[in-house]
Amino acid sequence: VDAKHLLLFGASVITASLSGPATAETTQEQYVQVAEIEIFPAQLDQYKAAVAEHIATALRVEPGVLVLYAVSDADHPTDVRVFEVYRDTDAYNSHLQSAHFLKYKTTTDKMVKSLKLVRVVPIMLGAKAK
Amino acid sequence: VDAKHLLLFGASVITASLSGPATAETTQEQYVQVAEIEIFPAQLDQYKAAVAEHIATALRVEPGVLVLYAVSDADHPTDVRVFEVYRDTDAYNSHLQSAHFLKYKTTTDKMVKSLKLVRVVPIMLGAKAK
Numbered sequence: 001v002d003a004k005h006l007l008l009f010g011a012s013v014i015t016a017s018l019s020g021p022a023t024a025e026t027t028q029e030q031y032v033q034v035a036e037i038e039i040f041p042a043q044l045d046q047y048k049a050a051v052a053e054h055i056a057t058a059l060r061v062e063p064g065v066l067v068l069y070a071v072s073d074a075d076h077p078t079d080v081r082v083f084e085v086y087r088d089t090d091a092y093n094s095h096l097q098s099a100h101f102l103k104y105k106t107t108t109d110k111m112v113k114s115l116k117l118v119r120v121v122p123i124m125l126g127a128k129a130k
Numbered sequence: 131v132d133a134k135h136l137l138l139f140g141a142s143v144i145t146a147s148l149s150g151p152a153t154a155e156t157t158q159e160q161y162v163q164v165a166e167i168e169i170f171p172a173q174l175d176q177y178k179a180a181v182a183e184h185i186a187t188a189l190r191v192e193p194g195v196l197v198l199y200a201v202s203d204a205d206h207p208t209d210v211r212v213f214e215v216y217r218d219t220d221a222y223n224s225h226l227q228s229a230h231f232l233k234y235k236t237t238t239d240k241m242v243k244s245l246k247l248v249r250v251v252p253i254m255l256g257a258k259a260k
Contacts, residue, residue: 032201034201034211048253051253051254052253052254055254055256056254056256058256059256059257059258065258066257066258067199067256067257067258068254068256068257069197069213069252069254069255069256069257070252070253070254070255071162071164071250071251071252071253071255072250072251072252072253073248073249073250073251074248074249074250074251075249077251080253081164081250083199083213118203118204119203119204119205120201120202120203120204120211121201121202121203121204121207122199122200122201122202123178123181123182123200123201123202123210124181124182124185124186124198124199124200125199125200125201126185126186126188126189126197126198126199127189127196127197127198127199127257128189128195128196128197129259
């Protein structure tokens with residue numbers, strides 16, 4: 001592992017390099033949030049399938065969707081968190097209006113007991129590319 | 131954007147491809163957690179610098195550290211979350227014993243008001259590589 005295999009996202013800076021020296025670009029408007037979602041127990045498996053499909057589609061078709069990490073609390077599986085990074089506010093707004101997001105919302109509407117969106121500011125977003 | 135520019139991490143499956151068709155490998159023991167950390171307000175800037183340095187070092191020197199995303203709540207900046215993905219439990223334990231982690235813990239010990247580690251299970255971890 002060497003430097004060229006790192007993706008380091010700093011606050012308002014994305015450094016991304018897949019095959020060469022690291023380069024940096026300023027992204028003033030990167031939009032990052034954490035969704036805290038409680039799912040009704042009886043619908044958990046269906047919810048997981050729906051959110052997994054939604055994430056795969058969003059990553060594939062939306063250039064401005066950078067990260068969607070959905071996880072379930074190991075001790076309280078109905079507590080789901082989604083860590084979300086969009087290129088900028090426009091990309092987030094565009095995501096909210098996409099056909100696949102609207103489908104996800106409709107499909108999961110009755111499965112979701114509560115939803116809290118927490119806007120966050122990156123301190124350091126570090127991820128390794130293989 | 132096409133399929134070769136996606137990193138999709140499924141539950142117990144990592145699909146990662148940087149320059150060719152997607153490949154999949156089973157990772158039964160991928161270790162994922164969310165750290166919820168409250169920082170004393172007077173030490174917040176120092177804490178941010180310490181955690182950013184720690185993350186950069188861990189990504190650079192530890193092959194088993196895959197993701198460390200540290201963010202600060204936009205409305206309550208002293209509430210910090212770190213989203214953490216390790217290759218497996220061994221990689222996590224190795225991380226806990228690394229010189230840079232021990233330095234980070236010592237440096238930040240008096241800055242941290244509370245710490246909660248939440249073990250989580252991936253539903254879908256999707257991230258775009260550029």
